Amino acid sequence: METVEVTRRSETAKVVRQAKKRNMRKVVTISLFTAPALIVYLVYVVYPILSTLSYSFYSWDGTSDKTFIGFENYVQLFHDAIFWTSLTNNAWVVITSVFVQIPLGMIMALMLFAPIRGIRLFSSVYFLPFLMSTVAIGLLWVYMFDPINGIINQLINFLGFENVAWLSDENTALIAILLVVVWQFSPFYMILFKAAMVGIGEELYESAEIDGANSWQKFFHITFPLLMPTIVSSSILAIVGSLKAFDIFYIMTGGGPNHATELMGTYMFKQAFINFNMGYASAIAFIMFLIALVVTILIQVIDFNRKKKGAF
Amino acid sequence: MKKVTALLSVMVLLLLAACGGNQGASGSSGSGDEKVIEVWHIETGEREKLFQEVAKQFEEDHDGVKVKLLQTPNDAYKQKLAVSMSGGNPPDVFQSWGGGWLKHFVDQGNVQDITENVDQDHYLEMALNNGTFDDKVYGVPLGLSLDVIFYNKEIFEKYNLEEPKTYDEFTEIIKTLKENDVTPLALTNKTKWPGAYYLMNFASRIGGPDLFESAFNREGRGFDDPAYVEAGEYIQELVKMDAFNEGFNGIPYDEGRGRQLMYSGQAAMMDMTISFLNNVREEAPQFEDKLGFFVFPTIAGGEGNDTQVGGATGPVWSVAKESKDPDLAAEFIQALTSKEAAQKFTDRTGTLAAVKDVVPEDEFVKQFYDVAQNASHIQMPYDQTLPPELAELHKDTTQALFGLSMTPEEAANKMEAKAEELLE
Incomplete structure (x- = not known):
């Protein structure tokens, strides 16, 4: 046995x-x-992420010897008013991306499905800004925003208002650039939403109609819930993209005037390549990475919980 | 599992090694007997053409030597050179403006000492000083530019105005122009250095030309000197008078919209370096007939006078320490700054040469030459003399002064605090 x-x-x-x-x-x-x-x-x-982390503990100008200074870069960073301005500005970019760009992209996508004559033309017109290179867009709008001879101010004058200095004024510069960012990137979300909407079965709408649902009900009970995965992935793209934003700001204002449009990205660039503070710039870069990482994880967790509850 | 990790780490190491040990694109590693001198610069148009001619001549005079010129636009150039220096992979010869930016690389030990190679008497002393640190020559200048106020003669005649000598006359002109709906001063301050000229000029007129030297070398006076505060006040007074075009803090210089204001007669005056003449000749040749200039007006009770002018050197040529053949490279920069080349430079580009006894043929440029000859002091731009971080702060605070978002005291104190941190 x-x-x-x-x-x-x-x-x-x-x-x-x-x-x-x-x-x-x-x-x-x-x-x-x-x-x-x-x-x-x-x-x-x-x-690179790990070496950025290690550089951030040094005082280093990029060529000569590095000196280890522990967390001093980070301490300095948290007392740096310009860094806080740039963080706030990044937050504004995130907010406009999520709450203006994405809804606008969705509205444009919805419009493309509406039975309006010649709407197909609009599908290409809406998409045009996204196809242009950022440098070209930046320069184009810089000319349009010109405080004296720019077309926007001439239009404003024609309507009887005073000139606005747009990019030159610390109070309006950020808004002016955000306008361009929205103009440039909404079409991207429009395409995402359009693709998602095509995937929603016609039979759902038909049965809803039989039950007597009106257009609003159809939108809020069919379209919107089924678009949720797209909204979530768009939000991640928008948030991470906004945290890393650099090019259009660099071209249009270079972070100025007086740091009014400074972003973490532009500030990092200035510290690294103009002031030659590689260590300090690495600290900024690593903070950017951390924020993006935390935000992405947060969204994923929220999305996971939502799915667990039985949503799509 | 262990094997896999081991394999992976070996592969990663190999890849890293392949990346780390790159040979470098530096010029001198030319094939065979041919020696290559790689030259990086930022100039375009006539200046670039002149460099090409000098290079060609140099190749003819030196058997088996090839000169490779590489042009990169200004801002990109600064990064590119900084990166190549830190990568241990720089060109043999590079352009700079002298001053703090060049000194940064000198302090890192990346620039060749060429004191032995060059004849110091060949160059204008004030210009050569800008590339000389601790009595060692690290860069030789080819060009010299001045900072003056250009004006539209036609507009001045129309309103019976004359070139101002003093600041009071200057403000009178501004008032007259305002009354007649002409923008008195065109300013393109997105780039920040055009506005910085006002601060430097005011400071020099109020506190005398020694003020900056003293503050920079930490010899008694500081960047919070009353003269700097007063200079800030003068700037803000002009801003409050609406002396400048609208939205100046967002208008870049290079794209030309600021110059457009001058060409079109919308603005009457512009404080600018003499390279403006070259812009006029390229962009609006007919405007040259209307173009006049005067030096920055004096301020009653100030320590400065009108023989002290702002100026800048550039291009300044240096040899990188890593160059395989520094003597040959030094020979090439001497060819670039020979009397003959300097004469061509001044005659063809409308700027002054930093080489002695080079008299411009052009009538207009001759007037600049006279100003430079009579100058008792030439103030190099702060942003080229100061170490990069302080230079940036100087431009940022000045832009904020113009934007009325910082008081003169605040700006001066910020500068002084940073200076105490960075300067010995």
């Missing part, structure tokens, strides 16, 4: 070992297949 027990035990152990071996082989195969991508990821993403 006892011997039987022993052999059985050794047999199960054997099976387990074999399974382990098979598993091991799988791991090797999978690893080999993912190796190229993994290496690129490690070298170009993970390694």
Whole structure:
């Protein structure tokens, strides 16, 4: 009796070992297949992030010897008024991206489905801004915002209002650029929403109609809930994109006047390549990374909970 | 599993090694016997053409030597050079403006000492000083520019105005122009340095030309000197008088919208470097007939006078320490700054040469030459003399003064605090 027990035990152990071996082989195969991508990821993403973190503990101008200063860069950063301005400005970019760009993109996508004559033309017209290069857009709007001869001020004059200095005025510069950002990126979300809307089954609307639902009800009970995954992924794109924003601001104002449109990105750039404070710039870069990481995780968690409740 | 990780780490290491050990694109590693001198600069148009001619001549005179010129626009150039210096991969010869920016690289030990290679008497002393640190020459100047106030003669005649000598006459002119709906002064201050000229000029006129030297070298006076505060007050007075075009803090210089105001007669005056003449000749040749200039007016009771002018050197040529053949590179920058090249430079580009005894043929440029000859002091721009971080702060605070978002005391105190931190 006892011997039987022993052999059985050794047999199960054997099976387990074999399974382990098979598993091991799988791991090797999978690893080999993912190796190229993994290496690129490690070298170009993970390694720079880690080295940025390590630079941020040094006082370093990019060429001469580094001096280790611990958390001093971070302490200085939290007392740096310009950094706080840039963080606030980034927050404004995030807010407009999520609460203006995405709804606007959705509205434009909805309009493209409306039975209006010649709407197809609009689908290309709406999309045009997104196709232009950011540098071209920046320069174009800089000319349009010209305080004296710009077309926008001439229009304003024509309507009987006083000139606005737009990009030159600390109070209006940020709003002016945000306007351009919205103009440029809404079409991107429009395309995402349009693709998602095409995927919503016609039969849902038909049965809703039979039940006597009106257009608003159809939107709020069918379209909107089914667009939720797209809204979530758009929000992640919008938020992370806004935190990393740089190009259009750099071109249109360079962060000025008097840091009124400074972003973490432009401030980091200035510290690194104009003031040659690589260590300090690395600290800014790492904070940017942390914020983006935390926000992304937060959204994912919220989305996960939403899905657990049985939503789409 | 262990094997896989080991394999992966080896592969990563190999990749890193491949990245780290790159040979570098630096010029001198030319194939065979041919020596290559790589030259980085920012100039376009006539200036670039002149460099090409000098390079060609140099190649003819030196067997087996090739000169590779590489032009990059201003802002991109600054980053590109900084990155190549830190990568240990710089060109043999590079352009700068002298001053603090060049000194930054000198302090890092990236610039070749060329005191032995060049004849110091060949250059104007005030210009050469800008590339000389601790009595060692690290850069030689080719060009010299001045900062003056250009004006539209036609508009001045129309309203019976004359070139002002004093600040009071200057403000009278501004008032007259305002009354006649002409913008008195065109200003393109997005770029920040055009406005900084006002601060430098006011400070020099009020506190004398030694003020900056003293503050910079920490010899008694500081950047919070009463003269700097007063200079800020003068700037804000002009802003409050509406002396400048609307929205000046958002208008860049390079794109030309500020110059457009001058060409079109919307604005009557503009404080600018003499390179403006070159812009006029390229963009609006017919405007040259109306173009006149005067030096910054004097201020009653101030320590400065009108023989002290603002100016800048550029291009300034230096040899990188990493250059494979520094002597040959030094020879090339001497060719670039030879008397012959300097004469061509001044005659063809409408600016002054930083080389002695080069008299411009052009009538207009001759007037600049006279100003420079009679100058008792030439003030190099602060943003080129100060270390980069302080230079940026100087421009930022000045822009804020213009935007009325900072008081003169605040700006001066900020500057002084940073100066105490960065300057010894």
